[in-house]
Amino acid sequence: MIDLIRGVEMKVVCLFDPAKGEGPLTVTLVAQKPLPKVIEPLIGQLFEHLAVLVSTQGLSPGRDDAKLSVQGVSFSADGQTAIVALQLDAVPAVAWRVLLGLLSAFSKLSAALLEFRLEQPGYKGAARSEKDLIAAPYPETDTSADFDLSHEESASDDANVEVTFTKGVPKAVRGEIEAAMNAWLETATGGFFKDSDPPGYNAHDCPEVTRAGARVLIASFDTWEGDEGAFRAVINQMAHFQRLHGCIESVSVE
Numbered sequence: 443m444i445d446l447i448r449g450v451e452m453k454v455v456c457l458f459d460p461a462k463g464e465g466p467l468t469v470t471l472v473a474q475k476p477l478p479k480v481i482e483p484l485i486g487q488l489f490e491h492l493a494v495l496v497s498t499q500g501l502s503p504g505r506d507d508a509k510l511s512v513q514g515v516s517f518s519a520d521g522q523t524a525i526v527a528l529q530l531d532a533v534p535a536v537a538w539r540v541l542l543g544l545l546s547a548f549s550k551l552s553a554a555l556l557e558f559r560l561e562q563p564g565y566k567g568a569a570r571s572e573k574d575l576i577a578a579p580y581p582e583t584d585t586s587a588d589f590d591l592s593h594e595e596s597a598s599d600d601a602n603v604e605v606t607f608t609k610g611v612p613k614a615v616r617g618e619i620e621a622a623m624n625a626w627l628e629t630a631t632g633g634f635f636k637d638s639d640p641p642g643y644n645a646h647d648c649p650e651v652t653r654a655g656a657r658v659l660i661a662s663f664d665t666w667e668g669d670e671g672a673f674r675a676v677i678n679q680m681a682h683f684q685r686l687h688g689c690i691e692s693v694s695v696e
Contacts, residue, residue, distance in 0.1 A: 452555045454542065456570035458562035460578065463533035465562060466513075469526040471545070472557040476521035481553050485524050486515040487628075488544055493528075494625035496537050499682035500675035503584035506682060507532045535578040539641075540633035542575050546642025547632025576641065580634065580671025587681035590692035595670050603661040603676055604694045611657075611689040619683050620659055623651045626676050627661060634672035644668030657691075 458467060471485065489512045495501065496510035513527035538560065549555040583593065605623070607616060627650065632642040647665040654660055661676075673695045684690040 452546070452549055453557045454572035454575070455557065455559040456575060458560055458565045459567055460535035460538050460570065460575065463530050463535065465530055467528045467530055468561045469528060470557070470559040470561070471524040471555055473522050474554040474556050477517065477524070477553055482517060484548070484552055485526070486512065488548060489515070489526050491625040491628040492537065492541055492544065494622055495540070495629045495675065496533055498622045498679045500626060500679045501534045501536050501540070501581050503581050503678045503681070504586050506685060508534060510537065536580055538575045539578045540629055542572065543633040543635050543642045543644070544629060546640070550642060580669055581674055581678055583674045584678045584681035587684055589680070589684055589690040591677065592694045592696070593673065593677065594696050599665050599667070601663040601666045601673070602696050603673065605659045605680055606691045607657045607689055608691045609657070611687070615687050615689055620651055622679050623659060623661060623676060626679060627651065630668065630672045634668045636669045
């Protein structure tokens with residue numbers, strides 16, 4: 443894969459079966475140059491955002507069992523290699539497409555990466571390619587959600603996501619959902635690219651979710667480039683929270 447901005451090729455190696463999504467997994471990232479200390483925390487944050495998206499079922503409509511946890515992040519002595527230890531439970535294959543997009547965007551915006559490697563201990567199958575990771579489709583919309591849903595796909599560059607809580611939702615629950623939406627926003631920078639675009643080619647101009655009183659959360663985009671799967675993912679997150687807490691009155695995506 444060629445980074446279109448930096449002209450750097452990022453080699454993708456996948457030595458595990460994305461369709462299984464279980465057990466320990468090691469991700470190794472090799473940078474073109476030693477990573478500055480101010481950049482190192484961004485790698486851990488990237489994986490934590492993906493873990494929240496997966497674990498709040500953004501990529502698993504109608505289910506509540508997917509879980510991705512970050513066990514640790516370490517760096518080589520020269521600062522050129524990062525190693526991330528993950529634990530997977532029912533993680534859908536599309537999570538690795540999202541991760542490929544996130545790392546491609548990271549390579550463009552923060553530090554050029556030469557290699558992205560996924561390895562599972564004891565794996566003896568064939569190596570999977572970048573093309574195999576991209577082949578996983580983005581999730582469909584969870585249609586089982588018990589809240590009012592309005593989702594209009596648009597060809598325009600702007601978009602608006604509005605979540606309305608039922609009355610009396612505890613502050614801690616509202617905060618949990620706001621944090622999940624903000625993690626989703628972070629994964630939407632690179633993670634949801636169209637089939638016709640190279641990995642990582644999607645962006646937006648919404649830095650974080652805003653509150654409109656105690657009952658409404660809004661993510662508003664004047665510029666949106668990417669696949670509609672991103673909006674299906676946030677709907678799926680809300681469906682998960684509705685099953686857990688019964689706290690969502692409506693979700694609107696326009």
